[in-house]
Amino acid sequence: MDADNIKHPDIKKKKALFSAFLIVLILFVAMLTINEFKKSKYIGQDVQNTISVSGIGEVYAKPDLALISFSVVAEEETAADALTKNSESMNKVIEFLKGSGIEDKDLKTTTFRINPRYEWRNGSKVSYPSTGERVLVGYEVNQSLQVKIREISKVGSLIEGATNAGANKVDSLEFTFDNEDELKKQAREQAIDKAKTKARELTKQLGVSLGKVTSFNESTVAPIFYDMKEAYGIGGAAPEIETGENLIKSNVIITYQIY
Numbered sequence: 647m648d649a650d651n652i653k654h655p656d657i658k659k660k661k662a663l664f665s666a667f668l669i670v671l672i673l674f675v676a677m678l679t680i681n682e683f684k685k686s687k688y689i690g691q692d693v694q695n696t697i698s699v700s701g702i703g704e705v706y707a708k709p710d711l712a713l714i715s716f717s718v719v720a721e722e723e724t725a726a727d728a729l730t731k732n733s734e735s736m737n738k739v740i741e742f743l744k745g746s747g748i749e750d751k752d753l754k755t756t757t758f759r760i761n762p763r764y765e766w767r768n769g770s771k772v773s774y775p776s777t778g779e780r781v782l783v784g785y786e787v788n789q790s791l792q793v794k795i796r797e798i799s800k801v802g803s804l805i806e807g808a809t810n811a812g813a814n815k816v817d818s819l820e821f822t823f824d825n826e827d828e829l830k831k832q833a834r835e836q837a838i839d840k841a842k843t844k845a846r847e848l849t850k851q852l853g854v855s856l857g858k859v860t861s862f863n864e865s866t867v868a869p870i871f872y873d874m875k876e877a878y879g880i881g882g883a884a885p886e887i888e889t890g891e892n893l894i895k896s897n898v899i900i901t902y903q904i905y
Contacts, residue, residue, distance in 0.1 A: 694860065694903050695854075695903070695904050695905065696860055696901050696902060696903055696904060697845065697848060697849065697852075697854075697856075697901070697902050697904050698899055698900070698901045698902075699841045699842075699844040699845045699848065699899070699900055699902070700841060700844075700897065700898065700899045700900075701836075701837040701838060701839070701840035701841030701842075701844065701897075701898050701900070702836075702837055702840065702895065702896070702897055702898075703832070703833040703834060703835065703836025703837030703838075703839075703840065703895070703896040703898075704833060704836070704893060704894070704895050704896075705829050705832045705833045705836070705893070705894045705895075706891045706892070706893055706894075707823065707829055707891060707892060707894065708890075708891050708892075709798065709821035709822055709823055709892055710796070710798065710823060710824050711794060711795070711796060711798075711821070711822050711823060711824045712794070712795040712798055712801050712819065712820070712821055712822075713792060713793070713794060713795075713818075713819070713820040713822060714792070714793045714795060714801070714804070714805065714808075714816065714818070714819050714820075715756065715790055715791070715792050715793075715816070715817040715818045715819075716739060716790065716791050716793065716808050716809075716813035716815065716816060716817070717757070717788060717789065717790045717791075717813065717814070717815035717816075717817055718732055718735045718736045718739065718788075718789050718791075718812055718813055718814060718815075719732070719786065719787070719788050719814055719815060720732035720735065720786070720787050721763065721784055721785070721786050721787075722784055722785060723783070723784045723785075724784070724785065725760055725785040725787075727785075728760070728784070728785040728786060728787040729760065729787050731787070732787035732788075732789055733789075734812075735811075735812030735813075735814075736789050736791065736812065738811045738812045739791065739808050739811045739812050739813045740753060740791070741811070742807050742808060742810075742811040743793060743804065743807075743808060746800065746803075746804060746807065747797070747800075748793060748794075748795070748804075752793060752794035752795075752796070753791060753792075753793060753794075754791070754792045755789065755790070755791055755792075756790045756791070756792045757788060757789065757790035758787075758788070758789050758790075759786075759787070759788045759789075760785060760786070760787050761785065761786050761788070762782055762784075762785055762786075763782070763783050763784045763785060763786055764780045764781060764782055764783065765780070765781055765783045766778050766779070766780055766781070767779055767780075767781045790817060791813075793808075796824070798821070801819070805819075821890075821892060822892070823892070826894070829894045830866055830894055830896065832894075833866070833894045833895060833896035834864060834866075834896045834898065836896070837864070837896040837897060837898040838898055838900070841898055841899075841900045842900070845900065845902055849902075849904060852904075854904045854905065855904065855905050856902050856903075856904060857902055857903030857904055857905055858902070858903050859900055859901065859902055859903075860901045860902065860903055861899075861900070861901040862898065862899070862900050862901075863898065863899045864896060864897065864898045864899075865896075865897045866894070866895065866896050866897075867893065867894070867895035867896075867897075
């Protein structure tokens, strides 16, 4: 037997092994490709079955804190005189409030402005082009003070006393709560309980089972704000203030998995 015939069987075996290896490799790559395709098929798709329910919680409570904003406005020919006049009046207001039991921590200056005052002389600013001339006639100083009142029963007498002491504007009065977060928590708990009850009822009617929570959203309604700019004049008898009850409201939407 010559050398070519001896080598020939080895070559056939190598070819057969290579072909088998190639087939296995092709099958392996094909299976990987199919698996990856199955995974990628659901990317960006919500394949879960879900149900969304809402609940509303409401808590009514009587306010235990009042926030009042007083302003002192003074006008004079010079900025220095207007500032002096304004400061004297505001100091009297603060002195009265402190004497009535208001602590330093409950007093806060919220606005302080000095603005020039102009008038039109010998003409009109309405016409075009404007006639006459704009003349500086003085300065206005506006200072606002926010006061926290922890005894609601004192609100009326404090408004009267502050205006008599020198405050010539009562900008706003807000009734709120010293611990508002606790009331919001109570309203939220009510809303969640109602949403859970609704979810259980719906899944029972639909013949499905309730799974884990997939999303939660909440919105709350802030307590009522009372704008008092037109409510009180300056001087006169102390106004009767009725706080009533404020509403803290929570709206929740919960999405559950169902199966």
